[in-house]
Amino acid sequence: MKKIVPLIFLLSTSSAMAIDSPITGQVQPKCSVWTETSGVYGHPLPYKLSTVPADGGVPASIRIDVAQADYYKAKFTHPNSFSSSPTLNDAVAWTGSTVVGQVSVSDMSAYEAAKVTYNNVTEFNLTLAGSTWFTVASTAQYGSTKSLPAGNYTALIVAECIAK
Amino acid sequence: MTDVLPPEAGLQVQGIFHKYTINKSSSADSTVSIVNKNSTETGNIYERHDNWDQLPSNTKIGFDVVNPSLGSRWGEGSITASNGATLSNVIIAYNYKFDPCYIPLSDPSCPNFKDALYQYLLDNDLLNNEPAIDDPYYDEWVQYQLDRKTEEQEEEQVAKEKKEEEQEELKMERALSVAGAAEQIANPTQQLAMMQQMAAAGTLDGYYNATIEGGKYEETIKLADSTIEDNATALINLKQDKSHRRIVRSQYKD
Numbered sequence: 529m530k531k532i533v534p535l536i537f538l539l540s541t542s543s544a545m546a547i548d549s550p551i552t553g554q555v556q557p558k559c560s561v562w563t564e565t566s567g568v569y570g571h572p573l574p575y576k577l578s579t580v581p582a583d584g585g586v587p588a589s590i591r592i593d594v595a596q597a598d599y600y601k602a603k604f605t606h607p608n609s610f611s612s613s614p615t616l617n618d619a620v621a622w623t624g625s626t627v628v629g630q631v632s633v634s635d636m637s638a639y640e641a642a643k644v645t646y647n648n649v650t651e652f653n654l655t656l657a658g659s660t661w662f663t664v665a666s667t668a669q670y671g672s673t674k675s676l677p678a679g680n681y682t683a684l685i686v687a688e689c690i691a692k
Numbered sequence: 693m694t695d696v697l698p699p700e701a702g703l704q705v706q707g708i709f710h711k712y713t714i715n716k717s718s719s720a721d722s723t724v725s726i727v728n729k730n731s732t733e734t735g736n737i738y739e740r741h742d743n744w745d746q747l748p749s750n751t752k753i754g755f756d757v758v759n760p761s762l763g764s765r766w767g768e769g770s771i772t773a774s775n776g777a778t779l780s781n782v783i784i785a786y787n788y789k790f791d792p793c794y795i796p797l798s799d800p801s802c803p804n805f806k807d808a809l810y811q812y813l814l815d816n817d818l819l820n821n822e823p824a825i826d827d828p829y830y831d832e833w834v835q836y837q838l839d840r841k842t843e844e845q846e847e848e849q850v851a852k853e854k855k856e857e858e859q860e861e862l863k864m865e866r867a868l869s870v871a872g873a874a875e876q877i878a879n880p881t882q883q884l885a886m887m888q889q890m891a892a893a894g895t896l897d898g899y900y901n902a903t904i905e906g907g908k909y910e911e912t913i914k915l916a917d918s919t920i921e922d923n924a925t926a927l928i929n930l931k932q933d934k935s936h937r938r939i940v941r942s943q944y945k946d
Contacts, residue, residue: 630711630751634724634742637750641718659753 558595559654559689561602565589567666567685574675578667588664589629590687597657600689604650606666607683614679618671626650629661636660654689662687696769697786702794703763707787713751714744716777721745723774724752726784729767737766744777751781763788800832809836 569577570584579585592602606624610616628640633656644651654660664685670676697703708726716722722744730737740756766786773779793802797812809832813819823833 628750630753632752632754634714634744634747634750634752637744637747640748640750661753 559600559691560593561687561689562591562593563588563687564591564661567664569666569668569681569683571676573673575670575673576667577676577681579665580667583667588666588685590662590664590685591659592654592662592687592689593659594654594657594689598655599692600654601692602652602654602660602662603686603688603690604652604662604664605686605688606648606650606664607668607685608648609683610668610681611684612680612682614677614681616670616677618674621669622648622667623669624648624664624666626662626664628652629663631660632658653692697763697766697788698790700790700792700794701798703788703790704760705758705763705766705786705788706760707755707757708738708740709753709755709783709785709787710740710771711751711753711781711783712771712779713749713781714773714777714779715749716744716773716775718748719746720777721775722777724771724777724779725774726769726771728769730765731767732765737761738769744773755787760789763790797829797832800835806836809833 565586565588567579567588568586569579570581570586571577572583576583577585579587581587590604594600604626606622606626608622608624610620626643628637628643631637631639636656636658639652639654639660642653652660652662664687666683666685668681668683697705708728710726712724714722714724724742724744726738726740726742727736728738729735738756738758740754742752769784771779771782771784792799793804796802796804796808799805802808809829810819812829813823813833813836816823818827818833823830827833
């Protein structure tokens with residue numbers, strides 16, 4: 529009688545080695561936003577706050593430095609509310625604007641004509657490398673012609689450099 | 693540019709800042725040119741042309757870095773706008789650097805001042821001749837002479853100290869050589885050799901044959917006779933001593 533004995537081969541696999549090899553990188557900002565002049569509200573009338581120089585105010589000047597041309601757009605949101613103020617019981621009518629101020633490259637002057645404006649937002653296509661100064665103005669009018677309560681008023685401009 | 697840049701020798705221009713506002717029609721073409729002539733060669737040492745074709749009026753700010761070049765090479769500068777455009781609020785500023793020791797003689801604190809002063813004195817034959825009092829470097833000359841004198845004195849002092857040290861070393865060497873001889877004298881073999889040498893007749897004869905000159909010393913001091921008085925103080929002391937002795941001895945009487 530023959531007996532068949534099964535032969536079992538145990539295959540021992542050699543233990544596998546694995547390592548995680550990191551690749552590191554650092555992204556330097558190619559677009560930066562700087563406040564060169566903080567805005568100041570003038571108070572020409574009891575119901576009005578304005579950054580217009582004729583109203584005794586100072587418009588904000590914001591500089592955007594672009595190291596790489598045509599990769600970014602600038603987005604400015606002028607205020608439509610106070611971030612801090614005395615209690616207000618009536619509506620405030622907001623207006624504002626953002627325009628190209630000084631430029632470091634003459635062709636940047638064309639940004640103004642090509643800007644896109646919607647709601648309280650103004651966008652500029654930053655097609656050139658260099659520095660551009662943007663002037664942001666803001667006006668707040670309380671009620672129709674109601675006097676603003678005394679106190680400190682602060683409103684915020686949001687300036688962003690967004691990758692396209 | 694002599695009225696714009698400081699007169700410091702070796703001054704180098706390394707950058708130009710500009711700011712101007714151009715006033716023009718948006719539909720017009722214009723070019724703003726900022727130029728500096730080269731005062732030593734033909735042509736311009738710096739040129740910038742901003743193209744404002746079909747662009748609205750605006751203010752431009754810029755800074756150009758240039759290869760540093762001597763300020764003396766920077767000639768007359770100008771900024772112009774073509775095609776009837778006008779410029780306002782123009783600022784052109786030159787960024788420069790200069791080495792205050794470019795001419796080392798300009799300041800005694802400059803690193804090569806001494807060498808430069810020496811060369812100046814040498815060139816003007818003033819090294820050993822006193823310059824005129826209105827010479828621009830008269831004070832420095834005086835200081836140089838004082839320094840030179842001080843240096844000479846210091847060198848002399850160093851040489852003197854060195855000589856003394858050498859003499860001291862020589863003394864030590866001699867002393868050591870004597871010490872060596874003493875060791876030899878203490879050596880029994882050497883002693884025996886010495887005794888043999890001394891015992892040799894030839895050596896001793898010299899001593900026996902030596903003649904010492906004699907003589908007579910005459911009395912030169914004469915004392916005159918006189919009476920010597922008794923010392924009263926000494927007698928009193930002796931008397932006191934006798935009393936003291938008697939008192940002490942009385943203690944031991946039976």
